[in-house]
Amino acid sequence: MALDPTPHAASAPSDPGTSAREPLDRALLDRLRAKAAGGGAGTVTTTVPFTGEPLVELPLADAGDVAAAFERARRAQRAWARLAPRDRVAPFVRFHDLVLRRQHEILDIVQWETGKARKHAFEEVYDAAAGTLFSARRAPGLLARRRHPGALPLATRTYEFRRPKGVVSVITPWNYPLSLPVGDAVPALLAGNAVVAKPDTQTALATLWSIELLEEAGLPEGLWQVVLGEPAEIGGPLVEHADHIAFTGSTRSGAQVAREAAGRLKGVSLELGGKNPAVVRSDADLDWTVEGVLRGCFTNAGQLCISMERVYVHEGVYDAFVSRFVRAVESMRLGADLDFTADMGSLTYQRQLEAVERHVEDARAKGVRVLAGGRARPDLGPLFYEPTVLEGVTEEMAVCAEETFGPVVALYRVRDDDEAVEHANATGYGLNASVWTRDVPGGRRLAERLEAGTVNINDGYGAAFASYGAPMGGMKRSGLGRRHGAEGLLRYTEAQTIASQHYVPLSGPPGMRGDTYAAVLTAVQRLAKRLRIR
Structure with a gap:
């Protein structure tokens, strides 16, 4: 081969x-x-x-x-x-x-x-x-x-x-x-x-x-x-x-x-599914961010439900980010070797290759700018497609809202955090997201505004996914329930309550009148509240 x-x-x-x-x-x-x-x-x-x-x-x-x-x-x-x-x-x-x-x-x-x-x-x-x-x-x-x-x-x-x-x-x-x-x-x-x-x-x-x-x-x-x-x-x-x-x-x-x-x-x-966004703030470390977004977009040729397909970059760093990101994408090594030399491999199915080609060609026909990639590579193998970066994606393009599930990412310029959050949340999906910033407390506050089951700060997906003690799953049309965390195991069980009664039956001691028992329970409840037992 x-x-x-x-x-x-x-x-x-x-x-x-x-x-x-x-x-x-x-x-x-x-x-x-x-x-x-x-x-x-x-x-x-x-x-x-x-x-x-x-x-x-x-x-x-x-x-x-x-x-x-x-x-x-x-x-x-x-x-x-x-x-x-x-x-x-x-x-x-x-x-x-x-x-x-x-x-x-x-x-x-x-x-x-x-x-x-x-x-x-x-x-x-x-x-x-x-x-x-x-x-x-x-x-x-x-x-x-x-x-x-x-x-x-x-x-x-x-x-x-x-x-x-x-x-x-x-x-x-x-x-x-x-x-x-x-x-x-x-x-x-x-x-x-x-x-x-x-x-x-x-x-x-x-x-x-x-x-x-x-x-x-x-x-x-x-x-x-x-x-x-x-x-x-x-x-x-x-x-x-x-x-x-x-x-x-x-x-x-x-x-x-x-x-x-x-x-x-x-x-x-x-x-x-997911149409996962990344938000690059004005204070992001661009070297760290370019490397991280590259991995977040093109791991497994983008065939990852939590990979990033939309990147919203603050206008103050947009041009610098795009220049570095495109150079990094163009230097990626595609390969089919059974070693660690390749940066990206092949797609898995012919139908997935066709879906990627359909999204890119539809966007091309409607005026998108292809900054990197944008074509299949049959010289490398039947299902290879270059990592692709798009600019100028608009709502009438299928790639704007539909999950591509391939090595394709769209870049968008935004004025501030509010605009980034608005666009990031403007989707029926809510699986994963990422925020890139030197201000981690500020990044956490922004993350809490994003409608996604997991949000990573200064990482694309692995930080949240591999935190096995925390739940992982989707909001909106991205799923129900969670894997990982306590819920990831307890979802496979039924909770059974077993209670035993001692000393006195719930109906009251034998022979006690109903009004007397009601008065006793009332007093017990008031005492329980005062002592914070209840």
Whole structure:
């Protein structure tokens, strides 16, 4: 898979020899393929985005295969749920170590499946390891019985017990095939559930590898099942048989999942699309900001729900920022090598390339100025597209409001913070945002005005996302519920209140008259208020 050795804007020659490696060990592929349930709907062959060549043939599930996977998961879950939370932790701590030890194996898998640069694949490795360890350390405390004030002081003893929901459907897309399935499945498993996962078929190997590794670390077999197939074929059964659905994907698909779950009174958590803004204030450190915005826009070729597609720059630094930013974009290195030399890799799907081209060409036809990029690079591979910077985007252009989900960013000049906030919030999305400033307290105040579930100051997305103790999710059309934080685990449980009565029944001592008992309770309530017991 030798790349064009001729230097070009947004490209550079490959390191010799690194791109000729064979795509994945066949014995590994056979083991992973065997972990996918089903085959009732035939098979499908995935391809390598770097080249378009076949990668692996995988079984597709039908509705019956999905039902069978849920039945196997339920059988395994019964014994798992009976374990104390602290006794479920060990496999996940070992999984953390195994992921780091065998990272080169999964880095290859992620690159061959997605086409992303290796340094962007490593972000997934870090997240899978660090996020899992954090959840494992916190789970026993979050799931512990919690005492609450009872109906009558001293006489009523009440506590909250967290019951696992049962079997959770985890439905994830292709752009982060290690990070997203692990990030949703691990808390569900720690909470005592089983999981039936439907990763995108193109990138299923990363999920299957995670299951193999977690079972090697000691997770009982059957607790994490995988089914592959088209949403039209198995989407309904994944909702029908589940006790909770965790979905990551487009807003349109998430709304459909929510409608189907609502009809069955089942809980959902949804992380959906974004049209994420960055605000560059007049006092921003431009060297730091250019590097950070570059990463925030073009990580994984922009195929990241929390990446930045709109940048609002204060007029006082706009020209200086644009000059430096465009130079940095033009110096980016595109590549398909299995090493850390490339700054950006390939898109994953032909349909994504077509969506990017459609947005850029529509904007061109309506007068946009292309400051950098703006074209596909078939000389590098079938799905490469240059990192693209647009200026002069207007409302009639599709790229203005629609999520591109590719390496395209629009720059806008603003007078002040108020104008930046107004434009940043003028969207139906509310997933992620960033603020760039030397004045961090001022940046925090501005961040609190932005309608986004996470806001990063002097970083594009990682500072908030990797703060695992804090919740992560979207406002408005960007989702429901949160991953990470306490809610990221507790969403997979049902809160059960258990109360015991002592000394005196709630109806009063035997033989006491009703008016007397009412007077006693009135006095008790007044005393409780005075003593701040209530």
